Amino acid sequence: MELSKIRNEAEDIFLSCLKAVDPYEAVKGTLEIRANMLIVKNHEGGRQDIDLGAYEHIYIAGGGKATAPMAKAVEELLENRISGGIINVKYGFGLPLQHIEVCEAGHPLPDQRGLDGTKRLVKMLHQAGEKDLVLSLISGGGSSLLPLPTENITLEEKQQVTEALLECGASIDEINAVRKHISLSKGGQLARAAYPATTINLMLSDVVGDRMDVIASGPFVPDSSTFVTAREVFEKYHLEDLPPSVLTYIERGIKGEVPETPKQGDPVFEKVSNIIVGSNIIALKAARNRAAELGYNAIVLSSMIEGETRDVARVHAAIGKEILKTGNPAPAPVCVISGGETTVTIRGRGKGGRNQEFCLAAAMDLVGLPPRVVVLSGGTDGNDGPTDAAGGIVDPDTIRRAEQKGLDALEFLQNNDAYHFLQATGDLLITGPTKTNVMDVHIVLVQ
Numbered sequence: 001m002e003l004s005k006i007r008n009e010a011e012d013i014f015l016s017c018l019k020a021v022d023p024y025e026a027v028k029g030t031l032e033i034r035a036n037m038l039i040v041k042n043h044e045g046g047r048q049d050i051d052l053g054a055y056e057h058i059y060i061a062g063g064g065k066a067t068a069p070m071a072k073a074v075e076e077l078l079e080n081r082i083s084g085g086i087i088n089v090k091y092g093f094g095l096p097l098q099h100i101e102v103c104e105a106g107h108p109l110p111d112q113r114g115l116d117g118t119k120r121l122v123k124m125l126h127q128a129g130e131k132d133l134v135l136s137l138i139s140g141g142g143s144s145l146l147p148l149p150t151e152n153i154t155l156e157e158k159q160q161v162t163e164a165l166l167e168c169g170a171s172i173d174e175i176n177a178v179r180k181h182i183s184l185s186k187g188g189q190l191a192r193a194a195y196p197a198t199t200i201n202l203m204l205s206d207v208v209g210d211r212m213d214v215i216a217s218g219p220f221v222p223d224s225s226t227f228v229t230a231r232e233v234f235e236k237y238h239l240e241d242l243p244p245s246v247l248t249y250i251e252r253g254i255k256g257e258v259p260e261t262p263k264q265g266d267p268v269f270e271k272v273s274n275i276i277v278g279s280n281i282i283a284l285k286a287a288r289n290r291a292a293e294l295g296y297n298a299i300v301l302s303s304m305i306e307g308e309t310r311d312v313a314r315v316h317a318a319i320g321k322e323i324l325k326t327g328n329p330a331p332a333p334v335c336v337i338s339g340g341e342t343t344v345t346i347r348g349r350g351k352g353g354r355n356q357e358f359c360l361a362a363a364m365d366l367v368g369l370p371p372r373v374v375v376l377s378g379g380t381d382g383n384d385g386p387t388d389a390a391g392g393i394v395d396p397d398t399i400r401r402a403e404q405k406g407l408d409a410l411e412f413l414q415n416n417d418a419y420h421f422l423q424a425t426g427d428l429l430i431t432g433p434t435k436t437n438v439m440d441v442h443i444v445l446v447q
Helices: 003-020 021-030 067-081 112-127 155-168 173-178 189-194 227-236 244-254 280-293 309-326 354-366 396-404 409-414 418-425
Strands: 029-036 037-041 047-051 057-063 084-090 101-105 130-140 199-202 272-278 297-305 336-342 373-379 391-394 440-445
Touching: 003 280, 003 373, 003 391, 003 440, 021 037, 021 067, 021 272, 021 280, 021 309, 029 067, 047 057, 047 199, 067 084, 067 130, 067 297, 101 112, 112 189, 130 189, 155 173, 155 244, 173 227, 189 199, 199 373, 244 418, 280 297, 280 336, 297 418, 309 336, 309 354, 309 440, 354 373, 354 391, 354 396, 354 409, 354 418, 354 440, 391 418, 396 418
Parallel strands: 057 084, 057 130, 084 101, 130 199, 199 272, 297 336
Antiparallel strands: 029 037, 037 047, 336 440, 373 391, 373 440
């Protein structure tokens, strides 16, 4: 089979993932209107019947890269029953809505528009009373898109902390543990704002293991982290050059001088239902099904892949080599699929994201193999790092194409400049904004 055909099939399989976790369809599969009853279903087969006639107002709140399509589905279901709503989404990820205000804002670094939108959202939640219903729509990116720094901490200082955490290679749960404790909108604090209203919190998961308190920093979920956790993250990554206001606030929290985020058992969660409507494993299963349709022996490794991107990439390249040499874990044609969220420790000043770096590292290990192996790594949101690419697609000829242009792969890798390398070799994966977000997908195809 021609290498170009294998590459096209890898992209076909990746696109099948995106269709399977379409946020609009995920909400439509979770919510249903029968007469004046709202039926809320979950993946475990359970359901909750809500009499809409028992509520005076219905408010819609949320934030994240995939929240606009979720809101569109809710609008179509509830129509004029909606009393008000506001969602914060990433620039370019909005949709025209009739009853819900859409505020486009900054991600991964929070900005003033995000702050202004969050202030209006929290004000709306404070208006909700015991006879009101709140529908929350949360997806990946919500942490950055729902910024509301706590006392004496400015947005600029929060941006500095976020940037430092992203650059040091901290995991998403470590980053969120800090965010929760310098914010008034995370770690269950939106549930506190909405109480005593009834809240249905629908989440599209972008975290390993679908941990609800980590998705978008769990604005409606009990927080398992503490101020001590936040300080431990600073110590682990030697983050000493942080704004004094942030360090002081964390220390005050440890001493009990400022309130902790609400924990399990807090009364503010008594009327909150948390439901995951889409996740990485759903995307991987769709990839497996599509690969099987194309004639591959399809294997899902895990939806919980973490670790340094370069190391994880080398493992995936090694699996491709093993299939070629021994036929393990299955004989070719094989499609090996995994998902999760790796991390990049930034040492250079280049441009890229973890999926592009994954592909550059993998390409270096594919050198010398027959043209029967393709590695794809893509972010399901369509944006890998601060770039217009979702990730990349590489093969055993990628490094040869680079050398013909006088490019040194190791030099680009050390400078964290995978974007410009893959751009030059024609190996960027471009999807445009997908309006969904369930972490990353890695695909190894061996013919």
